[in-house]
Amino acid sequence: MAGRVVTPDSHAFPTRRYDLVKEFVTALVVMALLVVVFAAAVGSPDEKAITMKSWAANAPFDVVATATSELAGTSTTAGYGPPYNRASDGQALGPITLQKWFGVTHPVNAATDLVINPVSTLSDSATQAAVAQWKQASADQQSTWANNYANALGKVSDGDPAKVATGDYGPVPVIAAGELTLAKGGSLDGLLTTSSTFYGTDPTNALLLLADGSYMANIANAENLSGDQWGMMNESGHYPGQPWLWLYTFWYQIPPFSTSDNADVQVMALMMLLSLVFAFVPWIPGLNKIPHGLKLYRLVWRNWYAQHPEAVTATQTTPTRV
Amino acid sequence: MVSSPPLPPAIPLDAGFVHWGFVNLSVPNIIVIVAMLVVFVLALVVPFPQDRP
Amino acid sequence: MSAAEEQAGENRSWSSAVVRWVSGLVPRGQWLPDRQPGYVASWIYVFGVSALASLVLVIASGLVLTVGGVTWWHTSSLGHFVNSLHLWSVEFFFATMVIHLWGKFVMASWRGGRGLTWLTGAFSFFVSIGTAFTGYLIQTNFDSQWISTQAKDGLNSTGVGSQFNVMDFGQMVLYHVALLPLGVLVMVGLHVVLVRRRGVVPPFGAEPPAEAGVEAVSGSSEGGVK
Known part of the structure; x- marks a missing residue:
């Protein structure tokens, strides 16, 4: 094409010796040394996992409040929507409701799966009676009891169940206390993870319960790990995290995403779009001209340009000819 | 829901964070990013040995 | 069957087609050449191979972790050290890959x-x-x-x-x-x-000496690709 500037075939240029294998082996040795030095000098973080036992020991009232919110249907999991339940439609991008379309693939009934089923394994007569009373009651009655208790707990400054005023709570206080008993005894993790299978490789329900409480989030907040603290790129302790996620976590910090109910799907969609733009930069007019304008390539090839002044002239005419 | 249950005793020490407007970066991450930029600039300006033909 | 027919039959075989395809992926002598074009002379060129080297270390340290199992590193100081090797090889893998990316962008x-x-x-x-x-x-x-x-x-x-x-x-x-x-x-x-x-x-504005003044046919526009 006339006037079209072409990039010639690299195999046609004069060459000089360049030992690729030696370069690779040298790089391997240098990188290995760097990795060993940093691994030895800085190490890596390993903050122990929270157990239900440690949650119960450090924040027993939070366990009770969380169990109550599962029964009342007010916890995050209870109102989540797909893929756990149909309590809501989940997030939407305008008319596109991917979360709803993909449906419920991991069914979770927050009250039954996270509280009633584990608590029903307690054999004391008070708990057995409370569970029986809960199961026989109507959904409306269950909701009234649990919401009454949740409100009453909220009125106590430290959330201590012992300080709650008397009221119409039905069996909820006994059941919530049962959850705390199981957590303190160390059996709640297992009941949530391995009750239906010997090999407990899927702790989804235990993690959902933990995430519904405030305890884990408070620890994460103290370590700058929350979503609104650029937490996605941070790490616990004195360690670098995932700095390559800077742009992903950046969007969560600014409006409209920081105040949106659909922030997750909006940021995901935006990052998909930006990733495609990045991958297709070579074909995007304007973006593919930026390097020529930046002129940093003059530094990379400065020796070669010093020997080929005619090429420098050619680069100056390129923009008008492309 | 209880607003702020007590934290466990053994939380790792804060890594140190730089707050600048809405920006919140950990010192280790800043060190990594700055080091990458410095290495990039050095790669552009430090002469490459070219003794062999 | 004549020698020519036999030859033609071999050329039509699936095996020889695969051989032709593989050998045609890269121009003859370019799989692992010991020479590079004269303009390949900058430290910026070492970051691609550094990322490759880091990837080798990521995989190697990861394989050592698999020997002990997923929770080994919580209880063994050797395991924790191997985990640290794995973390840092990943950090260096990303750092060198991103510097490589910056370099390739400016060029x-x-x-x-x-x-x-x-x-x-x-x-x-x-x-x-x-x-x-x-x-x-x-x-x-x-x-x-x-x-x-x-x-x-x-x-x-x-x-x-x-x-x-x-x-x-x-x-x-x-x-x-x-x-x-x-x-x-x-x-x-x-x-x-x-x-x-x-x-x-090749650098912006470059023409190979042998073809100076003649428009090369294998390339495309300076700004983008075809």
Whole structure:
């Protein structure tokens, strides 16, 4: 094409010796040394996992409040929507409701799966009676009891169940206390993870319960790990995290995403779009001209340009000819 | 829901964070990013040995 | 059967077709040449190979971790050290890969029909991010608990979470040690083959001495690719 500037075939240029294998082996040795030095000098973080036992020991009232919110249907999991339940439609991008379309693939009934089923394994007569009373009651009655208790707990400054005023709570206080008993005894993790299978490789329900409480989030907040603290790129302790996620976590910090109910799907969609733009930069007019304008390539090839002044002239005419 | 249950005793020490407007970066991450930029600039300006033909 | 017919039959065989295809992927003598074009003379060229070297270290340290199992590193000081090697090789892998990316951007290395090389590099980066992410999920510590319960919301919002459950430890272990590393190796492999196939991009304005004044036919426009 006339006037079209072409990039010639690299195999046609004069060459000089360049030992690729030696370069690779040298790089391997240098990188290995760097990795060993940093691994030895800085190490890596390993903050122990929270157990239900440690949650119960450090924040027993939070366990009770969380169990109550599962029964009342007010916890995050209870109102989540797909893929756990149909309590809501989940997030939407305008008319596109991917979360709803993909449906419920991991069914979770927050009250039954996270509280009633584990608590029903307690054999004391008070708990057995409370569970029986809960199961026989109507959904409306269950909701009234649990919401009454949740409100009453909220009125106590430290959330201590012992300080709650008397009221119409039905069996909820006994059941919530049962959850705390199981957590303190160390059996709640297992009941949530391995009750239906010997090999407990899927702790989804235990993690959902933990995430519904405030305890884990408070620890994460103290370590700058929350979503609104650029937490996605941070790490616990004195360690670098995932700095390559800077742009992903950046969007969560600014409006409209920081105040949106659909922030997750909006940021995901935006990052998909930006990733495609990045991958297709070579074909995007304007973006593919930026390097020529930046002129940093003059530094990379400065020796070669010093020997080929005619090429420098050619680069100056390129923009008008492309 | 209880607003702020007590934290466990053994939380790792804060890594140190730089707050600048809405920006919140950990010192280790800043060190990594700055080091990458410095290495990039050095790669552009430090002469490459070219003794062999 | 004449010798010519026999020859033609061999050329039509599936085996010889594969041989021709493989040998045609990269120009003769360019798989592992001991010479490079004269303009390949800058430290910026060492970051691609540094990322490759780091990837070797990532895989090697990861394989050592698999010997002990997923929770070995919590109880063994040797295991913890190997975990540290794994973390730092990943940090160096990403750092060198990103510097390589910056370098290739300022050189507009997609010129001359090298768009697919850039594309496979970009996808190597994306798959690497996914692989690193699943690594954080299978540490079986507080980080895994926090990161999985946070990340589930983003993935659920797109429907991906319906099949890819970041809180399902067993599923994430297999993604991290099998599916996703395979994806990284495939993308990086394609990338390296394309680099060897097309060679290192010439400087802006360059014309090979033999063809000076004659428009080369194999290239494309300076700004973009065809």
